[in-house]
Amino acid sequence: MTTRTEVAPSFSGIYGIPEVAQYLAVSPPLTNWDSVPTAKLRYWIRTSVPAIAPSPYPTRQKLITFLDLVSMRMVAILRSKGIELSEIRLSLKYLKKQFGLEYPFATEPLWTYGSDVFIEFRDNLLAVSRYGQQTMAFLRGWLTEVERDMTFDSHQLADSWIPYRGIRFDPKIQFGEPCLEGTRITTRTIWSNITAGDSPENVAELYEITPAQVLSAVEWERRLDTTRSSHIHAIRN
Numbered sequence: 001m002t003t004r005t006e007v008a009p010s011f012s013g014i015y016g017i018p019e020v021a022q023y024l025a026v027s028p029p030l031t032n033w034d035s036v037p038t039a040k041l042r043y044w045i046r047t048s049v050p051a052i053a054p055s056p057y058p059t060r061q062k063l064i065t066f067l068d069l070v071s072m073r074m075v076a077i078l079r080s081k082g083i084e085l086s087e088i089r090l091s092l093k094y095l096k097k098q099f100g101l102e103y104p105f106a107t108e109p110l111w112t113y114g115s116d117v118f119i120e121f122r123d124n125l126l127a128v129s130r131y132g133q134q135t136m137a138f139l140r141g142w143l144t145e146v147e148r149d150m151t152f153d154s155h156q157l158a159d160s161w162i163p164y165r166g167i168r169f170d171p172k173i174q175f176g177e178p179c180l181e182g183t184r185i186t187t188r189t190i191w192s193n194i195t196a197g198d199s200p201e202n203v204a205e206l207y208e209i210t211p212a213q214v215l216s217a218v219e220w221e222r223r224l225d226t227t228r229s230s231h232i233h234a235i236r237n
Helices: 017-025 038-046 066-080 085-099 137-142 187-195 200-207 211-236
Strands: 111-113 116-121 124-127 150-152 158-164 167-169 178-180
Touching (some): 017 038, 038 066, 066 158, 124 137, 158 211, 167 211, 187 200, 200 211
Antiparallel strands (some): 111 116, 116 124, 150 158
């Protein structure tokens, strides 16, 4: 098998574990899933699912990069489909070793069937959760492709994530915060204006955006706010 070379972006975004848990919990298709608890993410990181690189930033808080974020999203989706952590670990290990990928879940399109994870390589289906075992062609019609709401650079590495309509995470813009697509305006900025009492029309005029963009930002932030409130309620009770 050939080895591929990944080229990581010059700036990779920074995220704390609690906010990553919130982003994953409110992003389709996981919105009907109970949650992605912070403790669960910490466990995944501690057990190298996926292996998170040490943070280059001078802080005691555990921070992860954009590529770690989208890799975690793929792990969350696979878990929601019933794939065991042991199978996910095998898939990561195989893809890293055979293809030379540092971030396999931010690069390769994946399919699932039952408890297995698959990729397509040279027109063949490989069960990467079974050390690359080649699969019979008839199985192709039964596979489900894992959702990929990302864009990719020339090296086929994820360079942005679009978790909700009109909302984009780009590690090169606003430190990777969720922004309105095609702008540098963070959804948090729009939410702050709306919660302060400004009308959607005034906010749209102020930032020279459309009312529909304001609505997307508000709906996204409202989901996050609900998740935060639920987390605080769980702690207090």
